[in-house]
Amino acid sequence: MSSLMGLLDMGAGAIIAQNAGIATAANNAANVNTEGYSRQRVDLRANVGSPILGGVTFGDPQRIGSDLLAGRQRIIGGSVGYFDALSSSLLDLEGVVTAAEGDIPAGFGEFFGNLNNVATSPLDPQQREAVMASARRLSASFRRQADDLQRSRKDADERIRDTVLSASSLTAEIAKLNKAIQLQGDPVLLDQRETAALKLSELIGGKARIDSDGHMRFMLDNGSVVVDGTRASSLEATSDASLGGMGRIEVVDGTHRSNITQSVTSGKLGADIHFRDTLTVRIVAEVDQLAFDFATNVNAIHRGFAGLDGVGGRDLFVEPLGVVGAAALFELDPTIDGDPSLLATAALGQPVGDNNGMLALLGMQDLLLAGGGTRTFVDESVRYISGIGQDVRAAVVDQKFNEAQKFGLDTLRDSISGVSLEEELNRLSQFQNASQANMRFVQSIDQLLGRMIDLL
Amino acid sequence: MRITERQMLLNSARQVSLARLRVSKAAGPMSSGIEVERPSDDPARWAAGRRARVRTQSSELRGRALSTSNARLSESDRVLASVGDILSRARQLAVLSANATQNQQSRNATSQEIKALFQEALLSANSRGLDGEYLLAGTSGDAPPFDAAGVYQGDANARTIETAEGNMLEVTITGTVFTVAAGVDVFAELTAFQTALQTNDLVGIQNAIDAFDEGGHQVSLGRAEVGGLQNLVDDAEDARTEFELVLAEVHQRAVEVDPIAAASELALGAQALEAAQALAQRIISITQVA
Numbered sequence A: 001m002s003s004l005m006g007l008l009d010m011g012a013g014a015i016i017a018q019n020a021g022i023a024t025a026a027n028n029a030a031n032v033n034t035e036g037y038s039r040q041r042v043d044l045r046a047n048v049g050s051p052i053l054g055g056v057t058f059g060d061p062q063r064i065g066s067d068l069l070a071g072r073q074r075i076i077g078g079s080v081g082y083f084d085a086l087s088s089s090l091l092d093l094e095g096v097v098t099a100a101e102g103d104i105p106a107g108f109g110e111f112f113g114n115l116n117n118v119a120t121s122p123l124d125p126q127q128r129e130a131v132m133a134s135a136r137r138l139s140a141s142f143r144r145q146a147d148d149l150q151r152s153r154k155d156a157d158e159r160i161r162d163t164v165l166s167a168s169s170l171t172a173e174i175a176k177l178n179k180a181i182q183l184q185g186d187p188v189l190l191d192q193r194e195t196a197a198l199k200l201s202e203l204i205g206g207k208a209r210i211d212s213d214g215h216m217r218f219m220l221d222n223g224s225v226v227v228d229g230t231r232a233s234s235l236e237a238t239s240d241a242s243l244g245g246m247g248r249i250e251v252v253d254g255t256h257r258s259n260i261t262q263s264v265t266s267g268k269l270g271a272d273i274h275f276r277d278t279l280t281v282r283i284v285a286e287v288d289q290l291a292f293d294f295a296t297n298v299n300a301i302h303r304g305f306a307g308l309d310g311v312g313g314r315d316l317f318v319e320p321l322g323v324v325g326a327a328a329l330f331e332l333d334p335t336i337d338g339d340p341s342l343l344a345t346a347a348l349g350q351p352v353g354d355n356n357g358m359l360a361l362l363g364m365q366d367l368l369l370a371g372g373g374t375r376t377f378v379d380e381s382v383r384y385i386s387g388i389g390q391d392v393r394a395a396v397v398d399q400k401f402n403e404a405q406k407f408g409l410d411t412l413r414d415s416i417s418g419v420s421l422e423e424e425l426n427r428l429s430q431f432q433n434a435s436q437a438n439m440r441f442v443q444s445i446d447q448l449l450g451r452m453i454d455l456l
Numbered sequence B: 001m002r003i004t005e006r007q008m009l010l011n012s013a014r015q016v017s018l019a020r021l022r023v024s025k026a027a028g029p030m031s032s033g034i035e036v037e038r039p040s041d042d043p044a045r046w047a048a049g050r051r052a053r054v055r056t057q058s059s060e061l062r063g064r065a066l067s068t069s070n071a072r073l074s075e076s077d078r079v080l081a082s083v084g085d086i087l088s089r090a091r092q093l094a095v096l097s098a099n100a101t102q103n104q105q106s107r108n109a110t111s112q113e114i115k116a117l118f119q120e121a122l123l124s125a126n127s128r129g130l131d132g133e134y135l136l137a138g139t140s141g142d143a144p145p146f147d148a149a150g151v152y153q154g155d156a157n158a159r160t161i162e163t164a165e166g167n168m169l170e171v172t173i174t175g176t177v178f179t180v181a182a183g184v185d186v187f188a189e190l191t192a193f194q195t196a197l198q199t200n201d202l203v204g205i206q207n208a209i210d211a212f213d214e215g216g217h218q219v220s221l222g223r224a225e226v227g228g229l230q231n232l233v234d235d236a237e238d239a240r241t242e243f244e245l246v247l248a249e250v251h252q253r254a255v256e257v258d259p260i261a262a263a264s265e266l267a268l269g270a271q272a273l274e275a276a277q278a279l280a281q282r283i284i285s286i287t288q289v290a
Helices: A004-030 A067-097 A104-120 A125-184 A187-204 A267-303 A356-366 A377-417 A421-455 B005-032 B043-098 B104-125 B186-198 B202-255 B259-289
Strands: A044-046 A056-058 A207-210 A216-219 A225-228 A234-240 A246-253 A256-259 B160-164 B167-170
Touching: A004 A044, A004 A056, A004 A421, A067 A125, A067 A187, A067 A207, A067 A267, A067 A377, A104 A125, A104 A267, A104 A356, A104 A377, A104 B043, A104 B160, A125 A187, A125 A216, A125 A225, A125 A234, A125 A246, A125 A267, A187 A207, A187 A216, A187 A267, A246 A267, A267 A356, A267 A377, A356 A377, A356 B160, A377 B005, A377 B043, B005 B259, B043 B104, B043 B160, B043 B186, B043 B202, B104 B186, B160 B202, B167 B202, B186 B202
Parallel strands: none
Antiparallel strands: A044 A056, A207 A216, A216 A225, A234 A246, A246 A256, B160 B167
């Protein structure tokens, strides 16, 4: 049987426990809209047995969360980051390749159309100039596409460098939080670490696990550890000549550096690397091949015919030295550019009004000379642009799918860790009522003690 | 499943946002009339539309070539008509001069007129087109096809152009129509007639009548050929116009919006937005009460 003093202690302890519950509920309610906040709960435990009979005690506030769910959120975060970045980059690229200034299919249409006009009036300087003008515009379109594609690659490289900096700052933050959590065990720090890890996975993909010592360990897709307990590796982008001066991505741990450029396959970083080193490279190669095929085929025909001076053997476009860079260097031969009369309209040895040169060039429009001999020039130019459209479409579909999954997981997380005002108000009310009841209990014991003292 | 007010709000906001996106996506094509604007809207349809546009562009430029050819043929016809008229007048003069009552003085006067007619015919036969090229020179259009004596200097190569995708057509006529290649050498006959008049060569004068008949006939044949070519060019132009209509239809089917489908989608989207907004308001009021 407890003494009155013991009962007084028990009542006081209960009031403290209820107040802790009130503080926790109030804290939850105050953070109802805080991003990444996980609701907390105070466990009240009934005390039984010696030395105190009955009463209630409370532990530290417990964070309500699921490590398994957080892990899944990080995995989806990597995919969301990847497809968000990829679809955005591809949409920009699509705008670039369909811009009116660089419209290659229209350039072909105009060029071939004007050839027929010269075939009609080979001696008309205006018609000749019209062909030269359309050839100049087509050349400018090729160069513009090459420049824009190169700019898109550079933009992606800049984004990669920014992402690497942000990721390094997040790895350092997670390591710092690992240390702080070990020292303080504050649930808010756990929320902060979870938020930081989610952001990091959106940036660089990878996965994290919580070790038995409570430390978070963060690994990239290829297994490289970037956060190990209180140690963080940094990510660095170093200009690499083999990548055309673009950044090579390395994980730096002290003096040890490992190249991860080809092994990051998720997160924003993975998308930007894929865009920079694979997609744009493929498209640049396609445009270069088209430019190479067109220039070499046109020149081969053009050389076999004569200008108004009766001389043949001239190129219409500067003959490309190779496929690589053919679009960027695509231009009208400077000799012809300055003198439209040199446009080879006539067969060699024929009078100047002969138009067989133009008819031969015109015949190219229906020949399968592009795409490895499978398509016409117009079809090939339309194909590679619509191919980008297909890439965009696929990326957008994946983006929506992953966003829907992310929303589902966010909903699931909220159902576990989210704050419900209704619940918290109920708890507040319960704790307040309990606290008031305990107050009365203490007051009753106090009155009993008072009477006993008076009797004595 | 435990559902918090925040989740209800976020969910309703997401629904409103999705419904707004749907309305905006449906409203765009309704206002522009274009459903496939970017390749990613529908790569296959975009490609079909783009090909149709490029072919239309080529066809429009082909139209200019046809128009130039037609104009050249009209000019050529005018030249042939003019030379035909000259031959007709020369024949009249030959008939008159063949009359035995004509004396040398009147034949000399006729000879002067023939000389003028020769020059007029030469001037016509050496006409240039609107592009500055000599009309009847074949592929040697940078020089007059007939020299001062009326000897043909051009060639017999008619010019061929593309009148439709993969279809070629000759669209010029050469000065050989006035040469022995077509029957008689018109200019040589005029010269011979002039000489016969000057030398009072009655046989030569009488021969000129037949020669001018023959020349007139070959000029008529030439004009008929030009007319035939003009008809073919006109047909090609008609076919080109038809072809462009087909291409416009292909383009329309590929990229333009189906107004009924678009209007239904817009109506459904607007309905969904209204419902989402009503739900969001309800959720907001519930959470405010809480």
